[in-house]
Amino acid sequence: MKNKNISRRSFLKSIGAATVATAALSACRRTGVASEVTNDYNNLAEPPIGQMAYRTNPTNGDRVSLLGYGMMRLPVEGGGSARESKSVIDQEQVNRLVDYAIEHGVNYFDTSPTYCQGQSETSTGIALHRHPRDKYFVATKLSNFAPANWSREESMKMYRNSFRQLQVDYIDYYLLHGIGMGGMDNLNGRYIDNGMLDFLVDERKAGRIRNLGFSYHGDIAVFDYLLSQHDKYHWDFVQIELNYLDWDYANEINDRNTDARYLYDELQKRGIPSVIMEPLLGGRLSNLPQYLAAELKRRAPQSTIASWAFRYAGTPEGVLTVLSGMTYMEHLKDNLLTYCPFQPVTTEEEQFLYHIAEEIVGMETIPCNDCKYCMPCPYGIDIPGIFTHYNKCKNEGTLPTNTNNENYARLRREYLISIDRTIPSLRQADHCIGCHQCEEHCPQNIRIPYEMDKIDKFIDKLKRNGIV
Amino acid sequence: MLRKIRIPLAVIFYVGVTLLFLDYTGAVHHWLGWMAKIQFLPAVSALNVLVIIGLVLLTFVFGRVYCSIICPLGITQDIIARLNPKKNRYTYSKAKNWLRYTVWGVFAVTIVLGIGSLTALLDPYGAFGRIASNLLQPVWMWLGNLLAGIAEHYGSYAFYSKEVWLKSLPTFIVAVVTLVAIAVLAWRNGRTYCNTICPVGTTLGFISRISLFKIRFDESKCKNCSMCTTNCKASCIDYKTHSVDHSRCVACGDCVAKCKFGALRYSFAPCSKKADAKVDESKRAFLTASAMVAATAMAQETKKVDGGLAPLLDRSVPERKTPITPPGSLSARNMARHCTGCQLCVSGCPNKVLRPSTDLTTMMQPVMSYEKGYCRPECTHCSEVCPTGAIRKIDAVEKSSLQIGRAVWVAANCVVLTDDVSCGNCARHCPTQAIEMVHANPNNEASPMVPSINENRCIGCGACENLCPARPFSAIYVEGYEEHHSY
Incomplete structure (x- = not known):
């Protein structure tokens, strides 16, 4: 994510500098060209105002911006995002980002009591409260994941607290958070047995919730069950994971997951609009290995890698909004450029992206998005850190797997040094005890202890082949 | 001439031996490991007969050049003495025989009795x-970590960083005190330590009295200018009587270079009458030295929110009834008898397992503990570097069945019982499959799975202890064996 934006920025800067220089040279021949070129550059770097694409919610006519702001990676004091860092959120920066987003037409803001290690709702409330209530839609969730929060009292407390934190008296979009994780038992424990779902339906009647929906990851039985109850609950929207990799390959990458095509089609059959999460798969679709990135760049030299994924996610008609967790102004501007104005992907481009997806599937990386829902591991393991490091080496082809490879000794040394640089030794895979507590939190349904064990054995084998 | 040969050789040895102790990558040892093995006391301790004979012969032929070239502590003193800007500051002093022989006697006794920490x-x-x-x-x-930081910045793997930690406070203090004492003595009087305390110096002194090459006076050329005496860091030249105490002379050659009249030579000559008178004593001394070697030899037989990292408590050191000594050390007794506490194994241990003992009788000798790592199966570094025979050379295959201790399970700490989770990390990482997960209650199939240790297969490597999730105390820890054995 970070790299992409930096490179885009510097790329644009150099283009800009070059064009300005060219313009200056040719100015003596053709007057007026210089200003034209400068305008071109501005159009590439600065998103225009008033060009945002909107979709209409069929149930109540809300005009929702196609780009939604995900408030799960807010910036913190001292740099970085609140998911990695324990620092406090940089509220001034959040206000700036929100102001800029609203100015450019973004009106959907998605948060949760769990985001940013629990700081997101408060921060979102502060930033949005500075704008007229009819200028934005705010979405939050009943994130009662921990069994300690399953009781009606605790869940109710969480629900009421959202109003206080967000400083609102109605919530535009309210979601059952992450249903499917932990299967039907979890759904029953969190929403059915304690009567919370019925309560939320009543709250919608009372107008304190304008739209009721759920976000889905994991066990398809839960998704199917809730849709089968559509006549009873009248879902106003459903939040699903959709991107050009998950459309047809989610199941192929992990047989516990379901293709986005199925999820979207099921919603379309019932006329339920889709809110899209993970359009970038947590950055995996922007941090492509260089040979794939080059393929995208050859088709559209001036488009960022990420913009392809965002255009893809916004293309289906049934999509209400595409969420993106934006930490930096660069993220926001880049995404605004994709949606202001919006160009859907053509059928031919769509096929091209599926070809890229096929290549990614062939790499056999661990499908971790670095979403950090599994964290903190009670035994201190840096789960996403370990997977991201492994995937990076896999993507770059630097995994020392073959002892006959002439570069084996070098790759082995580099792998062992780099894993120690990336992850403190106490947080590495060999310390995973296999308690499986993380597994139910993984939206990608990764068999975390199993993958940890594989990586542990891989590293142990490397170590046994000599010292660094 | 002597000086011109001595200084470059001393620099090579000094840099080499120092590198052995500095290096933490295991690369230097391959090339320079022999420099530690030719040190006198380690060679005696290891009963390295060839080296002992070689050093005895070297001294017999050239005098105590060992002290001027090979011994790193001797060269350290030369360096410190040289930093003192005051020239011509040494004086002749009589040999403090009562002191050096007492120390030598005590030293011999500690070896015979196997009081390792004093030796x-x-x-x-x-x-x-x-x-x-x-x-x-x-x-x-x-410095290495700084370079690693820079390398990381540029995406290079040329350097990697390594944790710097205080392995033992008492040993650290001993090192500081030794350095300060040596520095003060060297600054003021040159080689005082070598000629009053050092048992190796005293031993070699017995031989150097009768060495073939030695510093000799040509009384006819001497003008009694005293330059030789005031530049003798061993304080062993008395210009007034034209005598050199060869038991203390370290054959540095400074006097030869300082004498403007060519009255001093480092030369080979048959024994003069005067030397003859001393032969008996020397013979006796030589025999004593040999007896010491023999004595040593005999002694040796024997609401969940997403993100963030859970804080981790530091590991505490368990109280082991029997300390664990590294594989290859045979037994606690063998270690105590042979180890001279040089720290070569400790400073090179790549798994952060070895540290100097803080126990009074084995002070500074290496013991193992598994808070920061465990004794990995592929590593036999300490057994390769040890110059004293305290840790004998073993290979990875021998190590794989060498039992240096055994794991003990502490139910009260086990996360399976305290946190009600499934674990088994100890069993998964046991290199000898000595740990089997069994039902906590043999009569209840539904009871949690806890580790059971087959003491006949456990080698005491500490993988289980190091990787146990219980903190600060592991739920499984290793008790050392006094005698190592194989299964």
Whole structure:
């Protein structure tokens, strides 16, 4: 994510500098060209105002911006995002980002009591409260994941607290958070047995919730069950994971997951609009290995890698909004450029992206998005850190797997040094005890202890082949 | 001439031995490991007959050049003495025989009785090793870590960083005190330590009295200018009587270079009458030295929110009833008898397992503990570097069945019982499959799975202890064996 934006920025800067220089040279021949070129550059770097694409919610006519702001990676004091860092959120920066987003037409803001290690709702409330209530839609969730929060009292407390934190008296979009994780038992424990779902339906009647929906990851039985109850609950929207990799390959990458095509089609059959999460798969679709990135760049030299994924996610008609967790102004501007104005992907481009997806599937990386829902591991393991490091080496082809490879000794040394640089030794895979507590939190349904064990054995084998 | 040969050789040995202690990558040992093995006391301790004979012969032919070239502590003193700007400051003094023979006697007794910590304290090579590994290696590692930081910035893998930690406070203090004492003595009087305390110096002194090459006076050329005496760091030249105490002379050649009249020569000559008178004593001394070697030989037989990292408590050291000594050390007794506490194994241990003992009788000798790592199956580094025979050379195959201790399970700490989770990390990582997960209650199939240790297969490597999730105390820890054995 970070790299992409930096490179885009510097790329644009150099283009800009070059064009300005060219313009200056040719100015003596053709007057007026210089200003034209400068305008071109501005159009590439600065998103225009008033060009945002909107979709209409069929149930109540809300005009929702196609780009939604995900408030799960807010910036913190001292740099970085609140998911990695324990620092406090940089509220001034959040206000700036929100102001800029609203100015450019973004009106959907998605948060949760769990985001940013629990700081997101408060921060979102502060930033949005500075704008007229009819200028934005705010979405939050009943994130009662921990069994300690399953009781009606605790869940109710969480629900009421959202109003206080967000400083609102109605919530535009309210979601059952992450249903499917932990299967039907979890759904029953969190929403059915304690009567919370019925309560939320009543709250919608009372107008304190304008739209009721759920976000889905994991066990398809839960998704199917809730849709089968559509006549009873009248879902106003459903939040699903959709991107050009998950459309047809989610199941192929992990047989516990379901293709986005199925999820979207099921919603379309019932006329339920889709809110899209993970359009970038947590950055995996922007941090492509260089040979794939080059393929995208050859088709559209001036488009960022990420913009392809965002255009893809916004293309289906049934999509209400595409969420993106934006930490930096660069993220926001880049995404605004994709949606202001919006160009859907053509059928031919769509096929091209599926070809890229096929290549990614062939790499056999661990499908971790670095979403950090599994964290903190009670035994201190840096789960996403370990997977991201492994995937990076896999993507770059630097995994020392073959002892006959002439570069084996070098790759082995580099792998062992780099894993120690990336992850403190106490947080590495060999310390995973296999308690499986993380597994139910993984939206990608990764068999975390199993993958940890594989990586542990891989590293142990490397170590046994000599010292660094 | 002597000086011109001595200084370059001394520099080579000094840099080489120092590098052995600084290096934490295991690369240097392959090339320079022999420099530790030719040190006198380690060779005696290891009963390395060839080296002992070689050093005895070397001294018999050339005098105590060992002290001027090979011994790193001797060269350390030369360096410190040289830093003192005051020239011509030494004076002749009589040999303090009562002191050096007493120390030598005590030293011999400690060896015979196997009081390792005292032996180690007196060994010059061991003393240098402690100074280098406790005071110089951290600086070296910090530099390395700095380079690793720079390398990381540029995406290079040329350097990697390594944790710098205080392995034992008492040993660190011993190193500091030794350095300060040596420095003060050297600054003021040159080689005082070598000629009053050092048991190796005293031993070699017995031989150097009768060495073939030695510093000789040509009385006819001497103008009694005193330059030889005031530049003798061993304080062994008396210009008034034209005599040199060869038991204390370290054959540095400074006097030869300082004498403007050519009255001093380092030369080969048959024994003069005067030397004859001393032969008996020398013979006796030589026999005593040999007896010491023999005595040593005999002694040796024997609401969940997403993100963030859970804080981790530091590991505490369990109280082991029997300390664990590294594989290859045969037994606690063998370790105590042979080790001179030089820290070569400690400073090179790549798994952060070895540290100097803090126990009074085995002070500074290596013991194992598994808070920061465990004794990995592929590593036999300490057994390769040890110059004293305290840790005998073993290979990875021998190590795989060498039992240095056994794991003990502490139910009260086990997360399976305290946190109600499934674990088994100890069993998964046991290199000998000595740990089997069994039902906590044999009569209840539904009871949680806890580790059981087959003591006949456990080798005491500490993988289980190190990787146990229970903190600060592991739920499984290793008790050492006094005698190692194989299964």
